[in-house]
Amino acid sequence: MGGSFLLFSYLLSVFASLPSFTVVKADSDLTRPSFTPINRDLYHSSDDLIEQIKSLVHRHPDKLTVETIKAGNKGYTSEITVVTYCQSRKETDDKSKFRILLLIYDLRLVIAGVLDRLFIVFQSFGQHGRELITSELALRILSILSEEQFLPKMDRASLNGTLENVVIKVVPMENLNGRKLVEEGNLCERRNGRGVDLNRNWSVDWGKKEKDYDPYEENPGIAPFSEPETQIMRKLAISFDPHIWVNVHSGMEALFMPYDHKNRTPDGLPSQQMRLLLEELNNVHCHKRCMIGSGGGSVGYLAHGTATDYMYDVVRVPMSFTFEIYGDNTATLKDCFKMFNPVDHTTFKRVLNDWSAAFFTIFKLGPHQIDVHSKAAVSSMDKWVSIDEYFDGYLMGRRNRYGKKMEVLEVGMQEIRTYFRLFLLSSVLLLFMFCSRISKTGRQIVSAIPI
Numbered sequence: 001m002g003g004s005f006l007l008f009s010y011l012l013s014v015f016a017s018l019p020s021f022t023v024v025k026a027d028s029d030l031t032r033p034s035f036t037p038i039n040r041d042l043y044h045s046s047d048d049l050i051e052q053i054k055s056l057v058h059r060h061p062d063k064l065t066v067e068t069i070k071a072g073n074k075g076y077t078s079e080i081t082v083v084t085y086c087q088s089r090k091e092t093d094d095k096s097k098f099r100i101l102l103l104i105y106d107l108r109l110v111i112a113g114v115l116d117r118l119f120i121v122f123q124s125f126g127q128h129g130r131e132l133i134t135s136e137l138a139l140r141i142l143s144i145l146s147e148e149q150f151l152p153k154m155d156r157a158s159l160n161g162t163l164e165n166v167v168i169k170v171v172p173m174e175n176l177n178g179r180k181l182v183e184e185g186n187l188c189e190r191r192n193g194r195g196v197d198l199n200r201n202w203s204v205d206w207g208k209k210e211k212d213y214d215p216y217e218e219n220p221g222i223a224p225f226s227e228p229e230t231q232i233m234r235k236l237a238i239s240f241d242p243h244i245w246v247n248v249h250s251g252m253e254a255l256f257m258p259y260d261h262k263n264r265t266p267d268g269l270p271s272q273q274m275r276l277l278l279e280e281l282n283n284v285h286c287h288k289r290c291m292i293g294s295g296g297g298s299v300g301y302l303a304h305g306t307a308t309d310y311m312y313d314v315v316r317v318p319m320s321f322t323f324e325i326y327g328d329n330t331a332t333l334k335d336c337f338k339m340f341n342p343v344d345h346t347t348f349k350r351v352l353n354d355w356s357a358a359f360f361t362i363f364k365l366g367p368h369q370i371d372v373h374s375k376a377a378v379s380s381m382d383k384w385v386s387i388d389e390y391f392d393g394y395l396m397g398r399r400n401r402y403g404k405k406m407e408v409l410e411v412g413m414q415e416i417r418t419y420f421r422l423f424l425l426s427s428v429l430l431l432f433m434f435c436s437r438i439s440k441t442g443r444q445i446v447s448a449i450p451i
Contacts, residue, residue: 034332034334034335035187035332035334035335035336035337035338036331036335036337036338036343037187037337038132038182038183038187038337039343041345042136042342042343042345042348043132043133043136043341044135044136044139045183046135046173046176046179046180046183049135049136049139049172049173050081050172050173050176052139053066053081053083053138053139053142053172054066054081056139056142056143056146056148057083059146059148060146060147060148063085063086063087063145063146064083064084064085064142064145064146065083065084065086066081066082066083066084067081067082068080068081068082069081069082069232069236070228071228071229071231071232072228073226073228076193076194076228077228078176078177078192078193078227078228078229078232079176080171080173080174080176080229080232080233081171081172081173082169082170082171082236083142083169083170083171083172084167084168084169084170085142085145085163085166085167085168085169085170086167086168087160087163087164087166118165118166118167119165119166119167119243119363119366119367119370120166120167120168120169120240120241120242120243120244121166121167121168121169121242121243121244121245121246121362121363121366122168122169122236122237122240122242122244122245122246122311122317123138123141123168123169123170123171123245123246123248123359124171124174124233124245124246124247124248124307125137125138125170125171125172125173125174125248126138126171126172126173126174126175126176126179127174127175127198127199127247127248127249127307128175128178128190128191128197128198128199128249129175129177129178129179129180129181129182129189129190129191129192130178130182130187130188130189130190130336130337130340130341131190131249131250131251131340131341132179132182132337132340132341133250133325133326133340133341133342133348133351134248134249134250134325135172135173135179136348136352137248137325137351137352137355137356138170138171138172138173138248139172140352140356141170141356141359142170142172144159144356144360145163145168147159151353151356151357151360152353152357154357154360159360162360162363162364163363165367166363166366166367168363169236169240169242171233171236174198174229174233175192175198175229177192177193177194178190178191178192178193178198180193181193187336187337188334188336190217191217191219192227192229194227195219196219196220196221196226196227197217197218197219197220197221198227198229198230198307199247199303199305199306199307200218200219200220200221200303200304200305200306201220201221201224201225201226201227201229201230201305202224202225202230202234202305202306202307202309202310203224203225203305203310203314204261204304204305204306204309204310204313204314205261205304205305205309206220206223206224206304206305207220207224207304207305208261208304208305209304210301210302210304212301218303220304220305224305230307233307234310237310237311237315237317238315241315242311242315242317243317243318243319243366243367243370244317244318244319244320244321244362244366244370245307245308245311245312245315245317245319245320245321246321246322246323246359246362247306247307247308247321247322247323248322248323248325249322249323249324249325250324250325250326250327250340250341251324251326251327251339251340252291252299252324252327252329253286253289253290253291253324253325253326253327254290254291254292254298254299254322254323254324255278255281255282255286255290255291255292255321255323255324256291256292256293256294256295256298256299256308256321256322256323256324257271257274257275257278257292257293257294257295257319257320257321257322258294258295258308258309258312258313258320259294259295259296259309259312260294260295260296260302260303260304260306260308260309260322261296261302261303261304261305261306261309262294262296262297262302263294263296263297263302264294264296264297265293265294265297266312270318270319273318273319273369273370274319274320274321275292276369277319277362277365277366277369278292278321279292280361280365281358281361281362284357284358284361285354285355285357285358285361286354286358287354290324295308295322306322308320308321308322318370319366319369319370323355323358325351325355326340326341326342326347326351327339327340328340328342328343
């Protein structure tokens with residue numbers, strides 16, 4: 001009996017020492033993921049979003065055009081979908097007309113008529129793969145431009161009046177390959193498909209590394225414009241020559257102007273104009289929550305080789321901005337989807353409404369902030385691009401339109417380049433010979449005059 005009691009007591013002590021095996025629940029913190037997954041009820045997949053945009057353009061050919069531009073090098077390829085909005089397409093087939101206007105404008109010929117009245121805006125979304133909300137904003141803006149959706153308190157007459165002389169080029173998903181990696185489960189990926197940060201791959205102050213440089217987050221690539229995505233964007237910017245550039249990101253709420261690689265803003269009137277517009281956006285649409293200033297002076301670190309600095313310093317875009325449209329500072333560093341994107345329907349809807357309204361304020365106020373005609377007059381010599389870059393932009397715009405026929409066209413363009421260079425060289429030589437002959441003739445005349 002005593003032995004049985006001792007055995008029973010021993011068994012009780014053994015079971016008492018195993019509480020951890022009996023209290024774990026299936027829904028405990030140990031079984032929950034440490035990150036927030038993509039909310040598929042709110043966010044489109046990359047393929048679906050691009051398809052939605054192309055369908056939207058197909059339904060509104062009088063206002064919208066779309067093209068997919070492809071590029072690649074060293075075995076890596078990428079593609080960028082570009083949507084252009086222009087009301088002047090209504091009466092004629094303006095696809096060729098509009099492109100001709102762009103070409104004429106790129107050559108800096110000052111002409112009268114509709115071109116001088118156009119106010120041109122260039123917007124890029126989805127430059128970093130993990131920032132899904134930015135591409136959703138692009139779709140929302142295009143839906144409003146096509147009049148399939150409307151902003152609260154905005155009527156159609158007001159919308160059409162605002163956009164009558166505005167041309168808008170939208171890149172809804174600049175970094176498609178990086179976005180694919182995010183959709184496959186790498187929710188913190190911001191780089192492109194071969195590990196380069198596209199917002200460090202531009203040429204202004206490229207490659208400089210700060211003390212807190214993170215090679216995973218900020219890999220600038222092997223050279224400026226080493227990546228097909230930035231090559232495409234550079235050619236678009238040069239050919240389109242916008243008055244306003246906006247690079248849309250998420251991670252915080254901010255309205256940045258140049259510079260990213262300096263702890264200061266530009267000097268003079270352009271800086272004042274940019275700040276006035278940003279303050280209006282902050283008061284009306286950001287509810288005074290947004291940080292305003294230079295990216296380098298406000299965000300806490302300097303960024304080198306960014307798109308906005310290139311647009312301002314090289315392309316000479318009068319108003320060059322980086323918008324940060326959302327950020328959740330309560331999210332952990334590993335919970336990237338929650339950190340960069342709204343995860344509930346209410347916040348998702350608020351962000352899209354507030355920031356799409358902000359863009360339409362830009363479309364309305366921008367032409368009044370900038371002298372549209374000044375683009376051709378200010379720093380005109382700095383605005384010229386090389387004949388190679390010009391023809392590259394021309395060819396790029398037609399490659400997807402004509403397919404295989406482009407091989408013949410490219411050969412022809414190469415010959416044109418060669419003949420153009422020979423023409424310039426021969427013109428210079430003829431001018432030199434003419435001036436030399438005039439000089440000799442003048443000396444002979446002088447010597448024949450009696451003293």
